[in-house]
Amino acid sequence: MSSLTSTVKAMVFDTFGSVVDWRGSIVRDLTRWGNENGFQADWTLFAEQWRSMYQPSMEACRSGKREFTVLDVLHRESLDVLIDQYGLSKMTEAQREHVNKVWHRLDGWPDSVGGLARLKSKYIIAPLSNGNISLLTDIAKYTGLPWDLNLSTEVFRCYKPQPESYLGVCSALRLDPAEVMMCAAHNNDLLAAKNCGLKTAFWPRPTEYGPTQTDNLVATEEWDVVAKDIRDLATQMGV
Amino acid sequence: MSSLTSTVKAMVFDTFGSVVDWRGSIVRDLTRWGNENGFQADWTLFAEQWRSMYQPSMEACRSGKREFTVLDVLHRESLDVLIDQYGLSKMTEAQREHVNKVWHRLDGWPDSVGGLARLKSKYIIAPLSNGNISLLTDIAKYTGLPWDLNLSTEVFRCYKPQPESYLGVCSALRLDPAEVMMCAAHNNDLLAAKNCGLKTAFWPRPTEYGPTQTDNLVATEEWDVVAKDIRDLATQMGV
Numbered sequence: 001m002s003s004l005t006s007t008v009k010a011m012v013f014d015t016f017g018s019v020v021d022w023r024g025s026i027v028r029d030l031t032r033w034g035n036e037n038g039f040q041a042d043w044t045l046f047a048e049q050w051r052s053m054y055q056p057s058m059e060a061c062r063s064g065k066r067e068f069t070v071l072d073v074l075h076r077e078s079l080d081v082l083i084d085q086y087g088l089s090k091m092t093e094a095q096r097e098h099v100n101k102v103w104h105r106l107d108g109w110p111d112s113v114g115g116l117a118r119l120k121s122k123y124i125i126a127p128l129s130n131g132n133i134s135l136l137t138d139i140a141k142y143t144g145l146p147w148d149l150n151l152s153t154e155v156f157r158c159y160k161p162q163p164e165s166y167l168g169v170c171s172a173l174r175l176d177p178a179e180v181m182m183c184a185a186h187n188n189d190l191l192a193a194k195n196c197g198l199k200t201a202f203w204p205r206p207t208e209y210g211p212t213q214t215d216n217l218v219a220t221e222e223w224d225v226v227a228k229d230i231r232d233l234a235t236q237m238g239v
Numbered sequence: 240m241s242s243l244t245s246t247v248k249a250m251v252f253d254t255f256g257s258v259v260d261w262r263g264s265i266v267r268d269l270t271r272w273g274n275e276n277g278f279q280a281d282w283t284l285f286a287e288q289w290r291s292m293y294q295p296s297m298e299a300c301r302s303g304k305r306e307f308t309v310l311d312v313l314h315r316e317s318l319d320v321l322i323d324q325y326g327l328s329k330m331t332e333a334q335r336e337h338v339n340k341v342w343h344r345l346d347g348w349p350d351s352v353g354g355l356a357r358l359k360s361k362y363i364i365a366p367l368s369n370g371n372i373s374l375l376t377d378i379a380k381y382t383g384l385p386w387d388l389n390l391s392t393e394v395f396r397c398y399k400p401q402p403e404s405y406l407g408v409c410s411a412l413r414l415d416p417a418e419v420m421m422c423a424a425h426n427n428d429l430l431a432a433k434n435c436g437l438k439t440a441f442w443p444r445p446t447e448y449g450p451t452q453t454d455n456l457v458a459t460e461e462w463d464v465v466a467k468d469i470r471d472l473a474t475q476m477g478v
Contacts, residue, residue, distance in 0.1 A: 072413065124376055134413040137363055137388050149376050149389035174311065174373040
């Protein structure tokens, strides 16, 4: 590990699922908000369906069918579809905007803030997430994530796993790919980063999609680091 | 002031001169380094001449004569010219890179870290500087500037005072210009921001260019806030 800890200068993190618990946070937030505002729904299913529209909505941008559009807008389009499906169409515009911004109010996993603070003492740390700049900024303030800077893929006008995102980070930080480590709870994100020459670190979030999750329970490749969580990642990275 | 403190959501800061003392930091750093490495020069004049090449070097990019080029590269080109002028050409490539990176090792003014930490408790705070992403990241870590995110003009592929920089910030933060305050010790930066609809805050740095400075000693327009320094700005902004 010693050569890795002397080579790596920056560690960039997938955020949704890897650093913050989108599913639990949305269910908690919308359950409370629904009760206070007279909207009843199966908010767990609602959150999961909303998230299931995430990859298809970005794919239109990746494929070039649609120009790059920030995630806040994609989330809102998906939300409006769901609101119709759930018979919640009496929601006002202000209420829809509040609900859409639930993605700005996500809680970290218990080890995230402490683990990142340790890593920040030695490495440049930043999110590399498909969340837009404003969204990632709000999450960081809401949850207390101590990022050095914000590397939303919005900066590079593309969406992971497009190579331009990983290589854009290296260019912005003026580092070689081998000096940058992509850190995530998702094997596919790491594979795309590895193919661009970045170092990789994995830890599982076995309940990101709920108790019946089957994906990303274990490392599927020989990543440079396989950790239990972000605190363990900090330990393995020497801080 | 109360309507201002409820309207403004984000405060973005000019960095060189406004938040960090580039002149004093470079003189201290290069004097020590020169003594240790056998290079003698009038480092005060050297720093001032280097800085005087800053606006002309960016102007080639602003005018379209040259494609957007990050400041680290422009600084290095200017440095190589200066090294020849000062008869320091025995400097190795590694030494030149170390000297060029002095711009990554700038100290904050005494009120900067404390004032920014107070402002961060209520507002989104970020640099809006012509320093590139990597440069601003390194300064923040070196000096302890507690930015929420890094809004180098590199993100927008332009240089202040081009309107795309100020308007790019508003777009990235998904805020109206009137919800964003440009904060600087330079009247011309504020005027360009005001012309884009942003709010403005000024404080003087009367020794930024040394003891004989004549510019930017006072506010030349009715900015929304005129403060003594960043601590006073925090007080006036209600934190």
